Amino acid sequence: MRCPNCGSLDTQVKDSRPTEDSNAIRRRRVCLTCQFRFTTFERVQLRELxxxxxxxxxxxxxxxxxxRSLQIALxxxxxxxxxxxQMVSKIVRELEGLGESDISTDTIGEVVMAHLRELDDVAYVRFASVYRNFRERKDFEDAIAELASEEDGKAAPPQRK
Structure with missing residues (x-):
């Protein structure tokens, strides 16, 4: 593993442990050249998407x-x-589990929005505004009405642009 501080390849693992959801291994490393300490994560990758x-x-x-896009929405x-x-890990596993190596941006966007809808309504609307390319206030109103109808148990189909 290359040191992010000096670029040396001479690094050593000091500590390894699974993350809380056990979907990755967290490794604390130290560069033997400059003594810089850093953390890496190792994850299983089912297929190249x-x-x-x-x-x-x-x-x-x-x-x-x-x-990064989810951090912006949140x-x-x-x-x-x-x-x-954990949500990002679930999304990636879901995309890998589709059985296809080629995934359209539409598929990714819909999977992300489904997970965001469960996590945070405001982040959902923020993400939807970029993904669905909102152009006017009515687009926001429609997305909020969609969320409200789902909460009322009248799940409306997603509005596509």
């Missing part, structure tokens, strides 16, 4: 990009970082 963008481009799936929301990490 490729994201098919709306314009047809194909790019490798990036778990960190998913995490900014200033009272959600435990460990819950976010």
């Amino acid at each position: 490729v994201v098919i963008k709306r314009n047809g481009r194909r790019v490798p799936f990036d778990r960190d990009k998913l995490m 900014r200033k929301r009272n959600v435990d970082p460990e819950r976010l990490e």
Whole structure:
């Protein structure tokens, strides 16, 4: 493992333990060159996922990009970082479990929104506003009405743009 401080490949694992959800191994490492300490996470990867963008481009799936977009949606929301990490792991496992290596951005967006809907309504609307490309106030009102109807037990089908 390359040291993020000096770039040396001469690092040593000092401690290993599973994460709370046991879906990853947390390793504390030390660089033997500069003595910098850092943490890495090791996860099981069932298959290499490729994201098919709306314009047809194909790019490798990036778990960190998913995490960043969810952190933006959850900014200033009272959600435990460990819950976010667990949700990202569930989303990735669900995508890997679809049985396909090629996943469309639409599929990813719908899976993410389903998980966000359960976690935090405000984050759900924030994410939906970008994913569904909201253009006017009515788009927000429709998303909020969709959430309200689900809470009332009248699950409305998602509105697609």
